[in-house]
Amino acid sequence: MTGRIPKPTTARLCKVYSLLDELEKYGERSISSHEIGKRIGVRSHSIRKDISYLGEVGIVGSGYAIEKLKAHIGSKLGLDLERKACVVGLGKLGNAIMQNEKLFSNNFKIVAGFDSNINKIETIVTDIPVYPAHEITEIIRRDAIELAVITVPGHAVQEIVGRLIAGGIRGIVNFSPVSISSSDDRVFVSNIDIAGEFRFLSALFTLEQK
Amino acid sequence: MTGRIPKPTTARLCKVYSLLDELEKYGERSISSHEIGKRIGVRSHSIRKDISYLGEVGIVGSGYAIEKLKAHIGSKLGLDLERKACVVGLGKLGNAIMQNEKLFSNNFKIVAGFDSNINKIETIVTDIPVYPAHEITEIIRRDAIELAVITVPGHAVQEIVGRLIAGGIRGIVNFSPVSISSSDDRVFVSNIDIAGEFRFLSALFTLEQK
DNA sequence: CAATTATAGTGAATTATTTCACAATAAGTC
DNA sequence: GACTTATTGTGAAATAATTCACTATAATTG
Ligand SMILES: NC(=O)c1ccc[n+]([C@@H]2O[C@H](COP(=O)([O-])OP(=O)(O)OC[C@H]3O[C@@H](n4cnc5c(N)ncnc54)[C@H](O)[C@@H]3O)[C@@H](O)[C@H]2O)c1
Ligand SMILES: NC(=O)c1ccc[n+]([C@@H]2O[C@H](COP(=O)([O-])OP(=O)(O)OC[C@H]3O[C@@H](n4cnc5c(N)ncnc54)[C@H](O)[C@@H]3O)[C@@H](O)[C@H]2O)c1
Numbered sequence: 001m002t003g004r005i006p007k008p009t010t011a012r013l014c015k016v017y018s019l020l021d022e023l024e025k026y027g028e029r030s031i032s033s034h035e036i037g038k039r040i041g042v043r044s045h046s047i048r049k050d051i052s053y054l055g056e057v058g059i060v061g062s063g064y065a066i067e068k069l070k071a072h073i074g075s076k077l078g079l080d081l082e083r084k085a086c087v088v089g090l091g092k093l094g095n096a097i098m099q100n101e102k103l104f105s106n107n108f109k110i111v112a113g114f115d116s117n118i119n120k121i122e123t124i125v126t127d128i129p130v131y132p133a134h135e136i137t138e139i140i141r142r143d144a145i146e147l148a149v150i151t152v153p154g155h156a157v158q159e160i161v162g163r164l165i166a167g168g169i170r171g172i173v174n175f176s177p178v179s180i181s182s183s184d185d186r187v188f189v190s191n192i193d194i195a196g197e198f199r200f201l202s203a204l205f206t207l208e209q210k
Numbered sequence: 211m212t213g214r215i216p217k218p219t220t221a222r223l224c225k226v227y228s229l230l231d232e233l234e235k236y237g238e239r240s241i242s243s244h245e246i247g248k249r250i251g252v253r254s255h256s257i258r259k260d261i262s263y264l265g266e267v268g269i270v271g272s273g274y275a276i277e278k279l280k281a282h283i284g285s286k287l288g289l290d291l292e293r294k295a296c297v298v299g300l301g302k303l304g305n306a307i308m309q310n311e312k313l314f315s316n317n318f319k320i321v322a323g324f325d326s327n328i329n330k331i332e333t334i335v336t337d338i339p340v341y342p343a344h345e346i347t348e349i350i351r352r353d354a355i356e357l358a359v360i361t362v363p364g365h366a367v368q369e370i371v372g373r374l375i376a377g378g379i380r381g382i383v384n385f386s387p388v389s390i391s392s393s394d395d396r397v398f399v400s401n402i403d404i405a406g407e408f409r410f411l412s413a414l415f416t417l418e419q420k
Numbered sequence: 421c422a423a424t425t426a427t428a429g430t431g432a433a434t435t436a437t438t439t440c441a442c443a444a445t446a447a448g449t450c
Numbered sequence: 451g452a453c454t455t456a457t458t459g460t461g462a463a464a465t466a467a468t469t470c471a472c473t474a475t476a477a478t479t480g
Contacts, residue, residue, distance in 0.1 A: 041391030078416030206288030271476030
């Protein structure tokens with residue numbers, strides 16, 4: 001039944017989408033809620049419930065047609081559109097990301113890189129256009145870039161975020177250790193921090209939280 | 211009141227810990243639940259409730275003493291111990307991580323690197339010992355390594371996970387696009403995948419989920 | 421020092437999410 | 451074709467998490 005979708009459901013459906021995308025490549029045609037659950041580590045009830053928020057799409061007694069389910073989730077969650085992305089901070093990590101096409105499936109396309117260091121911009125070898133950091137706002141707006149990956153040192157994060165938001169960015173993946181909490185309702189942020197992940201894992205196994 | 215701690219609470223407390231760690235460096239002495247909440251993007255009620263799962267530690271009317279609160283969270287969640295970690299896959303990303311000391315605060319220490327490519331092991335320049343991948347199980351056990359970062363291509367993940375678990379690893383941060391779902395109750399996994407993050411952010415702003 | 425303001429802690433109420441149980445239907449088997 | 455098995459979708463029940471409202475206490479102000 002279509003209605004408000006719980007956030008945890010949205011997160012799981014994104015994983016289901018990634019799984020279907022993968023399976024499709026291997027020529028699979030159909031799959032059951034049980035099998036999906038096993039693959040992404042949740043119970044089959046949850047999978048069925050999650051999918052049911054988008055309306056009926058499976059075949060009772062027979063499972064889900066992969067192509068159809070993927071299209072269904074994709075259109076409801078907006079995962080079927082090609083979206084433009086950029087990388088800010090072209091150091092070790094930023095460069096590795098820019099040059100690793102495989103990271104982005106065919107839904108996301110990196111169309112710009114930014115760095116404050118002019119030397120880097122001039123010496124970098126890539127087909128993707130690179131710009132000085134002060135042009136972020138302008139280029140984001142001009143090229144209608146929706147997503148950004150931040151790979152600058154912590155002290156530079158705040159300024160970068162300001163420019164990205166001024167340009168109208170919609171989503172940010174932040175790899176710097178300085179966490180961003182979005183003040184702007186239209187911008188969504190995901191902070192990724194290895195020490196933070198290590199802490200969480202340590203806490204989980206300290207508390208033995210299943 | 212001490213009791214079972216909800217998982218979302220555990221996650222937030224880890225963030226609070228990181229924040230306190232940061233503030234302590236700048237010489238701050240005390241902080242209110244309101245200020246903590248603002249910094250990590252949640253309401254002050256939640257912060258107080260979260261902290262209260264660990265017992266009383268604040269001063270009514272006055273806030274929390276940073277050093278004391280940090281020690282308190284740290285000891286309850288096991289964040290105060292130095293834990294050993296390793297990196298598996300010494301390519302672009304793995305190397306960058308190994309060489310970026312700053313990523314790990316002083317709670318985590320990388321004590322080993324692994325790769326299946328013998329040439330890489332011989333040519334790599336680092337103070338951290340590096341080993342061929344078939345020794346993973348042995349070294350993990352010998353050095354009592356609790357945490358691992360996986361930065362190998364997707365096709366190699368399954369085998370690596372098997373070896374890590376055989377050695378007794380407790381937590382894994384997986385950067386490869388092939389997601390791991392832990393079958394073993396004692397092992398906790400965090401999958402980090404840029405396309406996945408982009409998908410989730412896209413879904414959030416498509417649905418306008420605050 | 422009296423009044424005011426800031427703040428932690430927490431049981432209770434509310435809201436959100438997950439799990440369950442089962443009807444309905446498709447596919448497979450003999 | 452009758453019987454068995456596999457499977458979805460979903461309302462209802464159960465659990466989990468968040469938010470609220472309020473008490474108590476510390477700090478600050480005039
Ligand atoms: N190296 C890793 O493996 C790794 C892993 C996870 C997270 N991180 C984090 O990612 C960030 C980058 O790490 P790195 O190892 O690539 O560092 P790096 O020093 O190699 O690269 C940082 C880049 O950011 C650029 N920069 C600095 N200030 C800028 C600004 N104001 N605007 C635009 N560009 C700016 C620098 O010129 C440089 O090119 C750091 O915050 C780091 O903690 C790194
Ligand atoms: N490059 C990035 O910016 C980036 C960002 C996020 C995630 N990732 C992911 O991280 C992984 C590594 O990316 P990369 O760019 O560093 O690739 P890379 O090819 O530079 O490095 C991969 C390394 O893994 C080693 N390896 C291969 N099989 C192995 C095995 N069985 N045991 C041990 N080591 C093995 C290789 O020898 C190589 O050194 C990939 O899965 C990639 O998708 C990369």
